[in-house]
Amino acid sequence: MGRKPCCSKEEGLNRGAWTAIEDKILIDFIKAHGEGKWRSIPKAAGLKRCGKSCRLRWLNYLRPDIKRGNITRDEEDLIIRLHKLLGNRWSLIAGRLPGRTDNEIKNYWNTVLSKRAQVKEFNHINKNEEKQRIINCSRKAPTGSGVIHAKAERCTEVFISPKQQIMIGKDDNDIVHTVPSTDAKLVHETAVESESRDGSFTLLSSKEENPSSKFSMDFGIGEISISEALASDDLTQLSDFDLCDMNSTVIYEYGTNDCGQALLPPQLMVENWSGNDCVELEANLDSDFGFLAAFLESTEDLTF
DNA sequence: AAAATTCTCAACCGCTCCACG
DNA sequence: GCGTGGAGCGGTTGAGAATTT
Structure with missing residues (x-):
């Protein structure tokens, strides 16, 4: 006995492209009663559509603030x-x-x-053929690009800057664990749970059967990572974000992405982000993260 | 001009997340 | 803590338009 699907193929429900009449009915109804309660809208408005379809039509096409025209x-x-x-x-x-x-x-x-x-x-x-050749020595298919995930969930390896104590993840009890600087090293996750030498932390645990099938990367800002801040509503946590400390606080997790592509070692991964040469690494790091910081902190539209 | 191919994008589908009882 | 239902998200599909042969 499964759950009744939202949009079961009920008899009498219209499917496919919306007609102008249906659009008008939906617009008039939402203007009069507001958004929300999508499941009940079709019945209340007299539309032979499922709620999901109404929501999609409104959000993607009928909403008055939709910008028409080509992407600039x-x-x-x-x-x-x-x-x-x-x-x-x-x-x-x-x-x-x-x-x-x-x-x-x-x-x-x-x-x-x-x-x-x-x-x-x-x-x-x-x-960068030569560069790739070097990476191939340690990685099977080094073509992945760095992507910040809202939640750092899975990883196979973690590179930790040796400069200071860094948060690397939470355990199942939501307790944040850190790696002491003395333990900073390349950590290889061979099991679902892994401990540092002094047993003081639990590595980002993975409940996946194949932990290496996905990847994530995260960047620490003191006690909180960007991804955590991103996932939370409180972006003010990012106010302490100091680009000057970037090199000492960045945490890289790398393994393979969803396509089975291996991620690059930290330095080269960051290089690939910018697509520029090594000598410009720091400047580009600042630029990309400056952009990210601006993005996260901005409540206004970003301009470039 | 007609057929074949490619492109675009609205709509659908299945899944996850989260609130609520 | 658990089950249920609503909302939202990202991947995929397919009809129609545009382009090529």
């Missing part, structure tokens, strides 16, 4: 940079592009930008 150059640049940092978190990306919907951005990425990115990556790989 600035928007495109913003999408690319946000995607670099956030991955396929379309709703999060859309939240920073007023008037654009997650669906629209997702479509734009899948049809336009991903192809462009592939070409760019191909060129970049050729350009």
Whole structure:
């Protein structure tokens, strides 16, 4: 006995493209009664659609604040940079592009930008053939790009800067564990749980059968990581974020991504973010993280 | 001009998260 | 603590439009 699906293929429900009449009914109803209670809207409004379909139609097409027209150059640049940092978190990306919907951005990425990115990556790989060869010695397919996940959940290895004590994760009881600087080293996760030499912390535990099938990376800011701050509502936690401390606080977790591509070792991963040469590493690090910090702290639209 | 192919994007589907009883 | 239902998210599909052959 499973749960009744939201949009079961009930008889009499319209499917496919919405008609102008259906649009008008939905618009009038929401103008009169407001958004929400999507499940009850079709019945109340007299629409032969499921609630989910109504919600989607409203959010992606009928909402009055939807911006029509082509994605501008600035928007495109913003999408690319946000995607670099956030991955396929379309709703999060859309939240920073007023008037654009997650669906629209997702479509734009899948049809336009991903192809462009592939070409760019191909060129970049050729350009850095020797660099890749070196990485191949330690990684099977080093073509992954760094993506910040809202929650640092899984990893196979963690590179920890030796400069100071760093938070690396929470255990099942939600207790944050840190690695003392003396223990800073490349940690290899061979089991679901792993302890440091003095047994003082639990490595990010994974309940996945195959912990190496996914990856995440996270960046510490004192007691909280960016991803945690991102996942929480309180972005003021980021106020202490000091770019000057970046090199001493960054935590890299690297393994393989969803496609089975291996992530690069920390230095090269960051290089690949910017697509620039080693000598510009620090500047680009500042630039990308400055952008991220601005993104996280901004309540206004970002301008570039 | 017609057929074939490619592209675009609205809509659907299945899943997870979260609030609530 | 557990089950249920609503909302939201990201991946995928497919119809129609645009382009190429």
